[in-house]
Ligand code: SF4
């Protein structure tokens with residue numbers, strides 16, 4: 096029998112249709128019922144207008160969209176014969192605000208999705224503290240606003256640079272936000288210092304903590320999530336950043352990867368109209384996101400996790416939490432490296448001169464975000480957006496399931512719903 | 528010519544676009560009494576059992592009485608009330624757990640939910656909105672699926688005729704509404720909105736999508752998205768546009784409702800005057816540079832480094848009514864103009880197609896928005912759309928002729 100389950104408390108809405116046999120999920124398909132038509136809207140507009148439109152695709156990762164747009168247009172400049180060279184300062188500041196966005200996303204996911212869902216699954220009576228995510232995220236948002244003016248929906252990046260010209264005081268302010276956020280995360284979530292946490296090499300080390308995070312770890316084990324939620328054990332990382340290593344990973348073997356091999360194909364959703372397409376890399380489904388990124392970097396504890404529990408729901412959740420700490424440290428060192436005396440912007444050729452195609456790839460909180468643009472005299476002929484959730488949560492047939500579909504097969508419906516959320520669903524991005 | 532330039536310059540440099548804030552002592556005295564009576568009455572009601580005690584909750588969050596009163600006096604000012612109202616505003620905030628608010632998310636990016644519920648706003652606004660006052664929000668609610676629908680129905684029933692309905696997102700009308708459906712029964716957004724708004728005391732459209740259709744309605748408007756005001760008739764409606772809408776303004780509307788039981792004074796686009804009575808240009812920190820004819824000609828230039836006016840790189844502050852130049856974003860940390868990005872007019876209708884260009888408005892073909900004619904803000908705003916584009920164009924050109932920014936040695 097097919098049963099429908101509505102997924103809410105995410106950005107937008109999704110529906111999962113379960114086919115249950117012998118009380119376990121035999122197969123599941125996924126539909127995303129809402130659509131806005133952003134690609135249509137972009138057609139015929141000036142390329143620079145995309146800078147204010149695409150961030151509005153998503154309220155939680157709009158910054159990643161902004162960066163993907165800027166990178167796509169800059170790539171078109173390059174392909175059109177006018178290469179844009181960015182100095183360190185521009186790259187670092189862009190990188191910093193992007194990381195902050197990922198951090199706030201992970202924090203919200205931990206406290207607003209994982210904790211309550213896990214507590215519900217295990218019928219735990221632990222008092223939940225959603226406000227912690229509100230507080231932590233607001234610090235991250237302030238750090239973004241220091242350079243980007245506001246969050247969400249900033250448009251401070253431009254082909255050729257950034258609009259802000261921060262002073263030393265701004266840089267110090269950003270630094271103090273990162274410090275505040277780090278101590279908050281240490282005190283409220285980890286219960287230990289971040290350095291100590293980052294030095295962990297084995298999942299056993301989690302036992303040395305007594306905090307929200309160790310609670311999550313214990314509950315994951317209690318729910319058997321280290322033995323459930325397995326996907327294809329294939330991972331993809333495409334965005335090039337200081338904290339990523341673009342690659343395709345098969346189990347533990349790492350190969351290089353190229354975003355040109357990404358395509359979106361029609362999805363299979365027999366029970367409800369869906370507006371989402373599936374993303375494939377060279378024709379196959381790959382899992383994207385924090386676990387993939389941390390695997391590509393050979394982070395010791397994540398390798399240990401993978402050796403023990405493979406690509407289970409446990410690994411997906413814990414790798415993401417680990418990435419949060421990792422990024423906090425990374426953001427600090429990025430700030431240290433910013434030389435504010437460098438230029439913020441180097442005016443490129445006028446956009447009207449550009450007739451070319453370009454591709455912009457960014458690691459958004461949930462994985463690779465790909466924007467492809469085709470320009471004619473600076474006007475958008477074609478714009479394509481492929482989002483991380485399309486990689487993870489596509490809906491395909493039983494013989495060739497997507498990562499999320501595969502991970503739900505063979506477990507109870509309750510478990511499946513939790514596993515589904517370990518991918519961090521973003522419906523507004525997916526259908527755009 | 529010189530005369531005309533001077534004339535236009537005067538027009539745009541006078542602090543003109545202000546709402547008349549002082550309504551006279553008699554008015555305030557009467558208002559004070561009615562508010563006081565309302566607050567006293569609300570105090571006698573018990574909060575819903577699942578609500579927190581706000582006073583002790585704020586305390587737990589490390590907000591002390593002094594901070595709280597400071598915040599209350601800021602809100603009082605924002606609502607354009609005399610400072611004698613501060614204690615009443617403080618009481619109203621503490622009584623927020625008696626004010627039922629239902630939140631609906633339609634065709635959107637969830638950005639306003641993100642902005643208000645979790646990330647933005649002075650800490651107190653955020654706390655008040657986040658945990659205490661939202662009866663039903665699909666993104667944050669703890670219950671899910673059928674259970675959530677039941678809670679929604681309960682809330683509508685219990686608070687019949689009393690709840691404020693906040694709507695985020697546009698309503699896609701194309702394909703019989705099939706571009707957007709919600710809930711276990713796949714109700715279209717339009718039907719959903721109609722059903723939930725029926726028993727609301729008033730509807731508050733939050734963000735540019737819910738007010739004017741926003742990004743989804745940008746040409747060619749693939750899903751035929753419209754704003755709440757286009758489909759909802761016969762209900763008090765308050766528009767809080769901007770993308771994202773500023774949390775402080777939402778709290779303002781709620782507090783105003785608790786205090787007075789009424790909708791705040793609105794302009795013809797149904798925006799509360801306390802928030803949208805200000806023109807960005809009139810309260811902009813770069814205004815002195817505008818007046819002096821000092822412009823950023825291109826990002827990264829001398830002017831950009833010295834915070835000169837952004838008009839020539841496309842700032843739409845002169846055509847935009849919003850208070851973000853005063854209250855800013857993310858707990859007052861910054862705002863777009865603060866980081867050298869011009870205003871894109873995100874609180875104005877159709878801004879996607881009219882204003883979202885990195886080009887000065889004088890070179891963009893704009894039509895005046897439709898809408899009623901009203902004194903002050905509106906008339907000025909409408910005038911601006913046509914006159915300002917020419918006028919400021921002239922002013923900007925004049926500055927070049929005068930050689931102010933171009934030929935100086937620095
Ligand atoms: S930056 Fe914009 S709002 Fe500020 S003075 Fe210049 S034109 Fe006006």
Ligand code: SF4
Nearest residue numbers: 849851870871872873
């Ligand atoms: S500066 Fe203009 S575009 Fe930016 S948030 Fe304020 S009103 Fe909106």
